[in-house]
Amino acid sequence: MEILETAFMQRALIAAVLVGITAPAIGIYLVQRRQALMGDGIGHVAMTGVGLGFLLSTNPIWMATIVSVVGAVTMELIRAYGRTRGDIALAMLFYGGMAGGVLLINLSDTGSTANLSSFLFGSLSTVSDADLTAISLLAAFVVLVSVGLRRQLFAVSQDEEFARVTGLPVRALNLLIAVTAAVTVSVAMRVVGLLLVSALMVVPVAAAQQISRSFRATFAIAVTIGVTVTLAGTTTSYYQDVPPGATIVLLAIGIFVVLTALVTPLARRRARTLEARGAQCTVDMPGNRRPSDDVKV
Template sequence: MNILDFDFMRRALLAAVLVGITAPAIGIYLVQRRQPLMGDGIGHVAMTGVGLGFLLNSSPVWTATAVSVLGAVLMELIRWYGRTRGDIALAMLFYGGMAGGVMLVSVTPGGSTANLSSYLFGSLSTVSSSDVTAISVLAAFVVVVTVGLRRQLFAVSQDEEFARVTGLPVRALNLLTAVTAAVTVTVAMRVVGLILVSALMVVPVAAAQQLTRSFAATFVIAVAIGVTVTLSGTVTSFYQDVPPGATIVLLTIALFVVLTALATPLARQRARARAAAQSAGNPVECAIPAARVTAEEAGA
């Protein structure tokens, strides 16, 4: 039985590749901004968009995109102006998004909360041609933003105050990052599901960071890991009849563990070498690696 003999699996594999590229591509900026769970919050809000799609009898991908973008903008506004009550407002936004999705599906004629399961946890058999078209368009937007504006987004993610002093439109770039994250969530929801999408944004980046400290290298390795695990998880799901989203995330975590185990001895060896150089009174030699890392990151 060849996996490519089935139309729905060809669509699922294409969607998996696009998800594997886009999720780590925006996830690296969320990790740099110390907002690794932003994708999880947007995923909760997107549930209302999915429910709205069912109610209006339209594509849930597009309605989820619209609602997710609105939710992401609200999250940024709360981050700017929320101050001490910001966490409470964000919690209400997240839980309200979940409740809204369940409520909208329940009032849809002929609808039930079971209809949400393929969007919550991913489903290979339900990826339609229209879904692939929507995912392709949205994925192209994510790639253009994350690659085309990588220097600006990196600067803002590292130090907002410094970026503002250099003349960058910090608030506009922050909003663009939030909107791109929202679009990525809707790209990924048909493959890994809204509940697990945040893991695919964060874990490949964390795994890549075990191998390099360069931003550019981390970006490339994280995307490579993303594509590898989404394709592997999709194929495994087909042959073993297991949930695709859970399979992909577990493979990603397993790869992170393996890379961490391999990288830890190397990191200790480099640390001992630096310590030995310091004790030998050769500060110039010790300063070279740190300077090289900084240059590589700045050249992202």
């Protein structure tokens, strides 16, 4: 195949598979915790890490990982301890991260605002061997945490109070989810882009929930959808010369719409069937009473 003959596309496809696995793998916990937009906030903060990478002439992925982990931990602490001003603090953190990235990258000798495009929206040709190594190591960490600790993370995401009563280290697990989400953002920013990575965390999970109710099945289906759309989007981007991140996200949304359209009529039909069965089982008690049914006091 022509697409496999070029080295940069080989790296891009490998990175796409890793992103397709890791984003839904941690996204399922964020959706369960009703923190679907957390990835978007981390993406804003990671921009400062990208700017620092250019300023210090280091790999932007590793620097973005460090900064986004610090930002994610800060977000979790604000969520846990913040009160009325928590939303304002988060807003300043998000926008400050984006502004800091733009400023730092313009102060560097090797970067400019034009370099931000590949990090904001993804780029196939910019995935280098060093980037692929970093992405592979970070993806391995995400998979190890999201799969190896799935029972504990699900318990915390489902009901923190119950998890605390059972003796789980709730605070540590919450911080671990935040750190893993930050690492996932760094994994995905080369393929999907920092502004769109949150969608890849959430949409495949939402699509999987349309056809599954168990956690295990939802996890497997979401990862399958993630890998499918990242590979399809990367391939489409190569042949049609369109942005990979936007293509991947639109494909994921398309799958969600199709599954919703297919499942909704079936759910309504099932509800009507159950309602009809319930009506048939209703017994007319007054017409079937027997003397022995009377209660004597």
